[in-house]
Amino acid sequence: MDLHHSPEDDAFRAEARSWLAAHVPRAPLPSLETREGFAAHRAWEAELAADRWSAVSWPTRYGGRDADLVRWLAFEEEYWSAGAPGRVSQNGISLLAPTLLDHGTEEQRARILPPMARGETVWAQAWSEPEAGSDLAALRSRAVRTAGGWLLTGQKTWSSRAAFADRAFGVFRSDPAAARPHDGLTYLMFCLSAPGVTVRPVGRLDGKPAFAEIFLDEVFVPDEDVIGEPGQGWRIAMSATGNERGLTLRSPGRFLAAAERLVRQWQAAGSPEGALRDRVADAVIGARAYQLFTWEAAARYAAGGRLGAESSLNKVFWSEYDIALHETALDLLGGEGEFADTEWAEGHVFALAGPIYAGTNEIQRDIVAEKLLGLPKGRR
Numbered sequence: 001m002d003l004h005h006s007p008e009d010d011a012f013r014a015e016a017r018s019w020l021a022a023h024v025p026r027a028p029l030p031s032l033e034t035r036e037g038f039a040a041h042r043a044w045e046a047e048l049a050a051d052r053w054s055a056v057s058w059p060t061r062y063g064g065r066d067a068d069l070v071r072w073l074a075f076e077e078e079y080w081s082a083g084a085p086g087r088v089s090q091n092g093i094s095l096l097a098p099t100l101l102d103h104g105t106e107e108q109r110a111r112i113l114p115p116m117a118r119g120e121t122v123w124a125q126a127w128s129e130p131e132a133g134s135d136l137a138a139l140r141s142r143a144v145r146t147a148g149g150w151l152l153t154g155q156k157t158w159s160s161r162a163a164f165a166d167r168a169f170g171v172f173r174s175d176p177a178a179a180r181p182h183d184g185l186t187y188l189m190f191c192l193s194a195p196g197v198t199v200r201p202v203g204r205l206d207g208k209p210a211f212a213e214i215f216l217d218e219v220f221v222p223d224e225d226v227i228g229e230p231g232q233g234w235r236i237a238m239s240a241t242g243n244e245r246g247l248t249l250r251s252p253g254r255f256l257a258a259a260e261r262l263v264r265q266w267q268a269a270g271s272p273e274g275a276l277r278d279r280v281a282d283a284v285i286g287a288r289a290y291q292l293f294t295w296e297a298a299a300r301y302a303a304g305g306r307l308g309a310e311s312s313l314n315k316v317f318w319s320e321y322d323i324a325l326h327e328t329a330l331d332l333l334g335g336e337g338e339f340a341d342t343e344w345a346e347g348h349v350f351a352l353a354g355p356i357y358a359g360t361n362e363i364q365r366d367i368v369a370e371k372l373l374g375l376p377k378g379r380r
Helices: 007-023 035-050 069-081 090-103 106-117 233-248 252-268 275-302 310-333 343-352 361-372
Strands: 123-125 142-146 149-156 167-173 185-191 197-202 211-222
Touching: 007 069, 069 252, 069 275, 090 106, 090 123, 090 167, 090 185, 090 233, 149 167, 149 185, 167 233, 185 211, 185 233, 252 275, 252 310, 275 310, 310 343, 310 361
Parallel strands: 123 167
Antiparallel strands: 142 149, 142 167, 149 211, 167 185, 197 211
C-alpha cells in the first residue's frame, strides 16, 4: 500500500478543508431523526451540493467531482474532522447512486442523481421485511406486471429515513414460480406519497423515528423506475451491499473524529487512570487500525481488485467498535450520560443497531468463515 499522495490529492484535501472551515454550521443541527432536524439537514445537503461537495465521487455531469476512492477518503476525513453534520442523504448517495451508476440507465441517472445530491429528494432504504431481514431472499412483497409498469403489494420494515423521506428503493418478488428464492426478484424505486403507500414510524429507545414500516397496497410504479432487468434484483442488490458493508457506510474519517472527541472527553473528565484510560486508548488504536485497513482496501480496489467477502469482516469490526467507543464516552459522562440529549447519547442509540442493519453480524461471520477461511457451511 502506497501512502504517499500526489500534489493534486493534497490540493483536493486542502480545498475541502478550506470550504468546510467556512461553511460548517457553528452550532450543531437538531437531530435528523426529528422533522425539524430532517429539514435542517436537507438544507445542509443543498449547501454542500452548491459547490459540488455532496457527492464528490460522482461524475461532474451529475453534480460530483469525479473523485477517486483516495480523494473520497480524504474528503471524509476532513468532513468529520471539521465537525460537519450527519448526512440525511446517505441512503441515496451511498447505496442507490452506486447501483444506478452500475446498473441504471442514463435517463435514470440524469433524472434521479442531481436532485438527490441537492437534498431535494431524500431516499429511504426499503429492503427488510418482517421475515426477511438478513435473509433477504425470503422476502414476500411482490411486484405484479400491469400496463406500463408494476403494482407493488406487501410490507417493508426497519426502513431507515422513511419517516420523513420522499422516495424509497427496494427489491420485490416478481416471479413467485422461480426455481430458487434468489431468482425472480426485481429492483424498483417508488414514491412514499403515492396512492396505496402507508408509512408508520418506528420509534427508537429515545422515541425518535429513525425507522419506519412501509405498507404497500397495489402501488403503481412505471417501467422507468425499474433498475436493471426484471428478475435480476438479487444480483443488483448484492453489488450494493458490498459498498455498504465495505467502505461507504462508515468511513474511517467518522471514527477518527469520534476517537479524537473521546480523548477530549476523557481529558475534560480529569484524565482518569485505569480501565477507562485503557478503553480510550483502545478507541484511538481501533480508529487508526480501521483507517489503515480502509486505505489498503481502497488501494486494492483502485488497482483493479474487488472488495469481496472482506466487506463482511469490515462490517463486523466497525459495528462493534462503534458501540465500544460510545459506551466508553457514556461511562466518562457518568450516570446521566445516557439520558441527556447529547451527541454521545444519540450516537450510542444508533450504534446499538449497527450489528443488526446492513446484514446481521451473525450472517457476516458465516460469510467470513465460509468464504475467507474456507470452513464448512454453518447454521443456514
